[in-house]
Amino acid sequence: MIETCDQIFVLLLHWLESFLPASWQSVAGTVLCAATIVCLFPALFALAVWLERKGLGRMQNRFGPNRVGPFGLLQPIADGIKSLTKEDIVPFSADAALHFLAPVVLVVTVFMGFAVLPMGRNMVLVEMDAGLLFYFAMGASTELAVFMAGWSSRNKYSLLGAMRAIAQMISYEVVLLLSSVVVVMITGSLSLTKIVEAQNHYTWGFPHWYILTPWGLAGFVMYAIAATAETNRSPFDLPEGESELVAGYHTEYSGFKFALFFLGEYVAMFSISGLGTTLFLGGWSAPFSFLTWIPSWIWFFSKLMLSIFVFIWLRGTLPRLRQDQLMNFAWKFVLPMCLLNLFVAGLWRFMGDGWLRWVVCSAILLLAYASIALGEQRRKHVGPRSYRYAE
């Protein structure tokens, strides 16, 4: 029974495939899985938008959407219908072909990333030896879509927003890759399925998740920072800073094309959270050995939604960074720490089992963090806050 619950989607797929002739089965199975992914994540997107508006409302002492349906739950549907029926305006001097292609390319590349994410035991669309590399290749392609959107609009705000977005995405992509490399170093494989399997062991009831090691915790923190920046979420939402740039690279988009950008942003959030879950939080494995009877896909999606909640929480808490702070933070703080973390992971691998490696690895990381952070703070002369009031 437990086994059936765990594998229910796999069994369902095999049952549906059995109606087709044998030569069609693999093709039909792939199409069905892809269709499921393309339907499931927009549905989750609707839920996440509702959650974000409600959650932000709660944090800002207001109600959030509360008119359409119970607790405003039908608000996403109303928004969807609205964006579908709105006029699609293309600026007169815009590059019509690129202006049309940009949201399409963005959404397609964002959805491609899900192909290699294991969403449960045996639940991965394409089993790839170089799965992680595929994911990053697809992630890197979204930058081009952002550029196309910003440039083709012929609007200075769009172009500025696109330039900011690309500069930010390139800087933080380095961090994103380097912080994930430690996982590959320890697992010895780029296959995401193997990475999850390597974490799916238990000692005294606790899992072998990578976040529960010194280098894994440091890697996860840096991955989370880079992921927030990569998806242009607050506090790294400069590319669409409303007060300066109207709406950044999608200023000139309206109607359904704008909805596609919105969808792309949220789906990218899901996919990057999914990858973080897979790399550091044990993917679909249960957090304690006595909870392994709960189906694996429930764990994956719970961790996914928890990450989304953290994204929303951060947005409700932190103010936006300045452009120079953003760049300095990436290149002068996070990148050196990432490089150090690579060294620490190597040390961890070759020091063998025992308590000594825990002490040494933690000490190196903590000392480096303290020295860089304290040095930065001393250099900047952060004094007590002073206020000036208008006369």
Next chain:
Amino acid sequence: MSLVFYLIAALTVAGGLAAMLLKNTVHCALALTVAFAGLALLYLDLDAQFTGFAQILVYVGAVAILVVFAILLTKGSETPKDGVFSKTWLAGLAVAAAVFAVFAWSILQSVSRLPQAAKVPAVTVQQIGVALIGRYVLPLEIVAVLLTVALIGAVIVAMHEKEGGAQ
């Protein structure tokens, strides 16, 4: 030579041609990206996963962005009035044809010389990594040093200009 190969080849060649013939420089850069992506697909068609994904990551993700940044920062995105074709296009055509002929000749020669391997070897990413760190470690390190030198050089060029402006 399957249908997939012809489709990808047509896409790649079309991208390359568009990169050459289009008037707007940014369009050219984006067409070049299509050619890069086509090449990546060709690698994937040959079961070379690592090379294919690395091609997308490096060329589509980084080189294409670098090219469009360069175009935008150098005010080259406006279409020139006197056409995009160089005056020495005939000589260029001759050189290109000669290079193509040499390549084609050498490839056709190599097909008959090499033993016809019936089985395609399945190379995993791990094997590529071991080969890079083991047998090919010297070329790898030379490339690494070269890239570091290029990076430092770029920084120095950018810094020098700034100091001159300040004085």
